[in-house]
Amino acid sequence: MTRTLLLVLLIALACGASTQLEAAPASAATPAASEVLHIDAQAPGQAFPHFWERMFGSGRAVLVLRANYQRDLRMMRAETGIRYVRFHGLLDDDVGLADAHAALFYDRHGRRGKSRELAAPYNFSYVDQIMDALRAQGVRPYVELDFMPQTLASNRHEVQPFWYRPNVSPPRSYAAWDHLIEALARHFIARYGINEVAKWYFEVWNEPNLSFWGGVPKQKTYFTLYDHTARALKSVSPRLRVGGPATAQAAWVSAFLRHVARVHAPIDFVSTHVYGNDTAAHVFGAHVSVSRRTMVCRAVRKVHRQIARSPYPHLPLILSEFNASYSNEPDVTDTPYMGPWIASTIRQCDGLLHAMSYWTFSDVFEEGGVIRKPFYGGFGLIAEDDIPKPSFNAFVLLHKLGHVRLQPAARSVLITRTRSGSLVLALWNYARPDGRGRHYTPPPRQRTRRVFDLTLERFPAAAHGLLWRVDDAHSNVLRVFDAMGRPSWPTPQQIKVLRAAGRLAPPRPVQLVGGRISVAVPQHGLALLLLPRG
Numbered sequence: 001m002t003r004t005l006l007l008v009l010l011i012a013l014a015c016g017a018s019t020q021l022e023a024a025p026a027s028a029a030t031p032a033a034s035e036v037l038h039i040d041a042q043a044p045g046q047a048f049p050h051f052w053e054r055m056f057g058s059g060r061a062v063l064v065l066r067a068n069y070q071r072d073l074r075m076m077r078a079e080t081g082i083r084y085v086r087f088h089g090l091l092d093d094d095v096g097l098a099d100a101h102a103a104l105f106y107d108r109h110g111r112r113g114k115s116r117e118l119a120a121p122y123n124f125s126y127v128d129q130i131m132d133a134l135r136a137q138g139v140r141p142y143v144e145l146d147f148m149p150q151t152l153a154s155n156r157h158e159v160q161p162f163w164y165r166p167n168v169s170p171p172r173s174y175a176a177w178d179h180l181i182e183a184l185a186r187h188f189i190a191r192y193g194i195n196e197v198a199k200w201y202f203e204v205w206n207e208p209n210l211s212f213w214g215g216v217p218k219q220k221t222y223f224t225l226y227d228h229t230a231r232a233l234k235s236v237s238p239r240l241r242v243g244g245p246a247t248a249q250a251a252w253v254s255a256f257l258r259h260v261a262r263v264h265a266p267i268d269f270v271s272t273h274v275y276g277n278d279t280a281a282h283v284f285g286a287h288v289s290v291s292r293r294t295m296v297c298r299a300v301r302k303v304h305r306q307i308a309r310s311p312y313p314h315l316p317l318i319l320s321e322f323n324a325s326y327s328n329e330p331d332v333t334d335t336p337y338m339g340p341w342i343a344s345t346i347r348q349c350d351g352l353l354h355a356m357s358y359w360t361f362s363d364v365f366e367e368g369g370v371i372r373k374p375f376y377g378g379f380g381l382i383a384e385d386d387i388p389k390p391s392f393n394a395f396v397l398l399h400k401l402g403h404v405r406l407q408p409a410a411r412s413v414l415i416t417r418t419r420s421g422s423l424v425l426a427l428w429n430y431a432r433p434d435g436r437g438r439h440y441t442p443p444p445r446q447r448t449r450r451v452f453d454l455t456l457e458r459f460p461a462a463a464h465g466l467l468w469r470v471d472d473a474h475s476n477v478l479r480v481f482d483a484m485g486r487p488s489w490p491t492p493q494q495i496k497v498l499r500a501a502g503r504l505a506p507p508r509p510v511q512l513v514g515g516r517i518s519v520a521v522p523q524h525g526l527a528l529l530l531l532p533r534g
Helices: 003-015 019-023 061-065 067-079 125-136 174-192 218-236 253-263 280-284 292-308 338-349 390-399 478-483 492-501
Strands: 032-040 055-057 084-087 104-106 112-114 140-145 201-204 242-247 269-275 317-323 355-358 404-406 413-417 423-429 449-457 464-470 508-511 516-521 525-531
Touching: 032 413, 055 317, 061 067, 061 084, 061 125, 067 390, 084 355, 125 140, 125 174, 174 218, 201 218, 218 242, 218 253, 242 253, 253 269, 253 292, 269 292, 280 292, 292 317, 292 338, 338 390, 338 413, 338 423, 338 525, 390 464, 390 525, 423 449, 423 516, 464 516, 478 492, 516 525
Parallel strands: 032 449, 055 084, 055 355, 084 140, 140 201, 201 242, 242 269, 269 317, 317 355
Antiparallel strands: 104 112, 404 413, 413 423, 423 525, 449 516, 464 508, 464 525
């Protein structure tokens, strides 16, 4: 077999482009569960802002300077509604903002002395390059203010065990910390203008209830850090938006808001994090079973209620990190399972928060060190070497949803209407991860399909439409990667094939018959049906 023919077959295998495969009826070996829905296309609906795609997380700040990071961001910008990017470590020494070595020079004999070129205590060179790179692609920063520069650290040896070893100790001097935050805010305003910077978000630290904060006791010392940071920002301009507590496991929110009210610290939004495999003991303080499918939005609902009962009942809630897993689970984050999980999470969280930031958009990511191979269960929507995962394609599909939501009596459907009157439906078949672990295997034939029998009222009875799919057979690069033998270091030619295989499979034309249509969705499958009105 020639190399060209092999590549064509591999790509066809991943895209699932065969019309016969798409239209194949259910067999006796693939039982189907039916869901009957009657949809009034002109019924009143509710506003459906795309809160799930406004913001995405990424690795540490200095990675923004990488070419592959910027390529992945460009892909996100072209296919989703991304408007903000969040990242760790803007104050880390590798960004150089307050690096002690910036004040030194070495002569030709290796002797160290004070630099005569240092005009200020801060170096904004990489900070500016990072922000400029984001703005050049039409996105804004969600500025996470951490970690502690070594020159300000109260303990130079208190580092978090990430590969890049960020310092997590409190500042040795809050006067020095305040000066740093004020200088950074003034620089942003001088460079970009207050009308622009007022649209950014400033979040104080990251997950201070875990190992990312070394203050003792954690909560009390974090509150001190927050007070100083928020006041320093507002002293530069009251228009700057600041919030927290940026905790893991939806923690501390009630206590945080009580504290802010008691000391009259500035607050513009509440932020926290939760993951699908967090435990109920950590999130709710209860020894009950909460499924991966419902964990994130049950936690969001808890925080939503806490804000409503606080002295600040109208503060916006930002879930600044979420994912189905906080660990590397290849059978979860790399697979089509993510399509139904993401869609289900959006449906459950609708109306409860301002924005939720998927962690992360890219596997250009080094918390555990340099990536050794693609598809290791990384958080990203885009694998190493700019290869789209099924989860990326799920976000591409969900971006097509309209901005008015109609309410069906079903938990596996999102029915929306566009401004032009077209209907856009997301249909999915959620099931637990297969537990296939590190290796992709075809699904067992006995897996249950879900058939959605849709009847549309007050809509053209013979309307034509398009149907997209993300499932084991469609828009799933793992099929080709597995056929390659899962190489740890794919060749340039293999990378080219994987990129093509990872693209969203083309849609199939469909048509209503008497105002009706049936769509079958396999387990771990997500389908999107677009029905233009005219």
